[in-house]
Amino acid sequence: xxxxxxxxxxxxxxxxxxxxxxxxxxxxxxxxxxxxxxxxxxxxxxxxxxxxxxxxxxxxxxxxxxxxxxxxxxxxxxxxxxxxxxxxxxxxxxxxxxxxxxxxxxxxxxxxxxxxxxxxxxxxxxxxxxxxxxxxxxxxxxxxxxxxxxxxxxxxxxxxxxxxxxxxxxxxxxxxxxxxxxxxxxxxxxxxxxxxxxxxxxxxxxxxxxxxxxxxxxxxxxxxxxxxxxxxxxxxxxxxxxxxxxxxxxxxxxxxxxxxxxxxxxxxxxxxxxxxxxxxxxxxxxxxxxxxxxxxxxxxxxxxxxxxxxxxxxxxxxxxxxxxxxxxxxxxxxxxxxxxxxxxxxxxxxxxxxxxxxxxxxxx
Numbered sequence: 001x002x003x004x005x006x007x008x009x010x011x012x013x014x015x016x017x018x019x020x021x022x023x024x025x026x027x028x029x030x031x032x033x034x035x036x037x038x039x040x041x042x043x044x045x046x047x048x049x050x051x052x053x054x055x056x057x058x059x060x061x062x063x064x065x066x067x068x069x070x071x072x073x074x075x076x077x078x079x080x081x082x083x084x085x086x087x088x089x090x091x092x093x094x095x096x097x098x099x100x101x102x103x104x105x106x107x108x109x110x111x112x113x114x115x116x117x118x119x120x121x122x123x124x125x126x127x128x129x130x131x132x133x134x135x136x137x138x139x140x141x142x143x144x145x146x147x148x149x150x151x152x153x154x155x156x157x158x159x160x161x162x163x164x165x166x167x168x169x170x171x172x173x174x175x176x177x178x179x180x181x182x183x184x185x186x187x188x189x190x191x192x193x194x195x196x197x198x199x200x201x202x203x204x205x206x207x208x209x210x211x212x213x214x215x216x217x218x219x220x221x222x223x224x225x226x227x228x229x230x231x232x233x234x235x236x237x238x239x240x241x242x243x244x245x246x247x248x249x250x251x252x253x254x255x256x257x258x259x260x261x262x263x264x265x266x267x268x269x270x271x272x273x274x275x276x277x278x279x280x281x282x283x284x285x286x287x288x289x290x291x292x293x294x295x296x297x298x299x300x301x302x303x304x305x306x307x308x309x310x311x312x313x314x315x316x317x318x319x320x321x322x323x324x325x326x327x328x329x330x331x332x333x334x335x336x337x338x339x340x341x342x343x344x345x346x347x348x349x350x351x352x353x354x355x356x357x358x359x360x361x362x363x364x
Contacts, residue, residue, distance in 0.1 A: 039325055
């Protein structure tokens, strides 16, 4: 019976991903002109070291890292799905404590398997863990004390970010982009009408692909906080970066990551997938932006994977200026490391079993 229920659940999830309600007033730009060009001056990032051991008898090594969050004092919170816990490390990646454990009770994780679970530190200085299979958000203090659990309604994978008042921001279920709930999970308001993030599409496509652009969620929208407590969103379909003041509900800045190489890759991928779309009706179309993160100076980093599986890191200013492109050399790492931080001239990423430290290669 449980197997049947789970099958129905994932079937609904599938429908939600591929057959949303179509939006209106979509503007198509057939051949956009690149605004930026940075690949020719790309610098090289090379692996300096791996951090694999946790140095605690209970957790000798990372077993299955899914997500990492940081607090203001430099501590790291590693969501390890195979250990079914959050591993807290200090700024030097030394073990401090574990938070939560496998179970069915308050503050415990149910079926913390390799599903889209996310972790974040809110602006209210509390820890939030999305437990996808139990459809709960677990709230802890940064010292590991369980505070409460929230039940969420969203079917699609997502993460939650939280403002200084404790309000929770989720991908919208109401036709906008972000829905806001108070600290007791009462609905407050929605931010960004659907058309805001689908003004620009690049090339002619079937209607089903245009529909696909309107879906909110972690699949096509990545979002986080700036130090100004503004909300920053990356739309992976039109490559737009939107900065929103949630207090006034107004867009402070919007620009596009229209680097000439990214655009060429976008067009190449679209052409390659067009026949598949015609044959299968599958509208899933997305460029591979593996991560977005913001440093302490509000520089915005986009990690891009091209059609040849080569990785680049694009660094933008808050105003949309392309500052630098980095070519990531990650040989020896299983899979694609997900970058999440820049500090003290080092770039930090993680894969399933390790945290990786990259540095810029010196010119010869």
